[in-house]
Amino acid sequence: MKALVLFSGGVDSTTCLGIAVKKYGVKEVLALSVFYGQKHSKELEAADKIAAHYGVQLKKLDLAIIFADSDCSLLASSDKEIPMESYSEQLRKTDGAPVSTYVPFRNGLFLSSAASIALSHGCEVIYYGAHSDDAAGNAYPDCSSDFNDAINRAIYIGSGCQLRVEAPFIGLTKAQVVKKGLELNVPYELTWSCYEGDCSPCGKCGTCIDRAAAFAANGVADPALAKGV
Template sequence: MSRTVLIHSGGIDSTVLLAHLLHQGREVHALSVDYGQRHRREIEAAREICAHYKVAHRVADLRALAPLFGSNALTDDKIAVPEGHYEELSMKATVVPNRNMLLIAVAAAWAMSLKAKSVAYGAHGGDHAIYPDCRPAFADALDQAIRLADWHEVSLERPFVGMDKTAIVKRGAELGVPFALTWSCYVGGAKHCGRCGTCVERKEAFLRSGVVDPTVYVA
């Protein structure tokens, strides 16, 4: 059975990807990363989802790195999370420098320890141009570096790169994904705020896909 380390945020994309990989018969080991994000509720969501699927789950604690990241809305309580669409430039305040490379490097280290064949993550076609490390060219270069980082070759997989979030929600519905367990909101409350960029996106993806949205939103 092919072994894969999945980067699992507790959100919709990585949860549907978990179901998708299990459907393919993979042995999945899920990794969440705690980098001091304010929306820590997502780590708890990841734990519940992995328990639901009976999949091994670990949390890599990178909080000690927070002082290196400088100020941004995801790790610094003093900066407000911007509301509205991702397209708004203000959303740039949510960028953690080099976050994707950090997450993927940790996942790859674990994959090498486990003799896994790949690291998979939920990058998709709707990822936003404001995040430089969501560009396909970035992932291609990093895939090449990971393949060369160990004698036992590990690759970087992005099975949803040709899909948008609406298509991912549809695929999740086919696979019976427990969407109510997933978490998207960046604000850090007990319920989804319904106003921040990821909440707006989450609502839209359910609306456009025609799948019932089980989320309880504050607004």
Template sequence: MGKKAVVLLSGGLDSTVALHVAKRDYDELYALSFTYGQLHSKELACAQWQGEHAGVKEHRIVELKLDAWGDCSLTHAAEPIEPGNVQRTSTPNTYVPARNMVFLSVAASYAEAVGASTIFIGVSEVDYSGYVDCREEFIVQMEAAINAGTERKLTHGDPIRIMAPFIHMRKADEVLLGAKLGVDFSHTWTCYQGDEKPCGVCDSCLLRAKAFAEAGVPDPLG
């Protein structure tokens, strides 16, 4: 029986490259995406395209209602997205409370159901916007919690692992890796806005532009 992995696939740059890393190393992939009250679906459309073209065995889109509370600018149109600042030291208002914790919990349930040993997530604590749920400390403790609350380790002898291959990687190196793995970056969406073209000024756009420039790779989204 081949190795199975669940990939958290948003359709952004990080999760798409993570998908291709998983494709390289695992035999059977299960992609998991979410609608959680975000104000646009551009990223999700890219996730669907990437999952189809990567040949995943199954792609599930799970509906959550994380917009039912809080005032995150990604889920509430009345809250303007803060101007981009790649040097920021505080958490921006695009942070969705405990989003990665929720996503990983659902992924753990999915992984246990399909017999997958690994969950891939494309977080990094090198080039990021200061989200607390993108840090290695969180990933390590979340993995421990998952294995304390699931049966895989008891029944198979091995735990469910959370693979965060970019946790200590510069986004520029991630772009280079993606190019090497044949990622079609034209079908990724990073911008916090859902317009026809990326806004070019939000945190995500600035980090993406910096990464492609440092990597010396043209960004097909300009």
């Protein structure tokens, strides 16, 4: 295999998957989904459907025990409420700290784990969907370009210069990510982004708000909502 894609089943990682499949072909792409103790499994269920849509191999990894002591509001072990407001509104209350939905060093752990799996499968690159909107204001510091540069160097050196990390959206907004995905006919109708696990997206959490704005900026309705996911 050529590429491993960290794959949650959301907009960004699904767009990454579309890019990797176009570049390398279905047989050369491995998708990796991670359960980390989140409050619902809707994204992971979406990942199954999207992997089947593309016909790529999907591996699953359970890292929940590592986050068992975290009080991140996304986790089932936490009694914190998920904020029903935009990230910009949340950041006004954090005094420069990450938002409450930041899972401690999640991307660092995911990428390190993915590196071991990628090397075992002969991959030369790991893709993940970090973008500039998530890094803005230190909301998710492990989505920043500084973090990406550092983890890429660490994995490249630690793999004996066999493996690199690529974050194709690191300098892009979510609206620009969606634009690329629309050009690639990414199956956004199958994706799930909402932090809540109800039958349909809440439309009020930070990621729902960002997602709606990204599709609106491209002049299209969110196909997942149109389908009634």
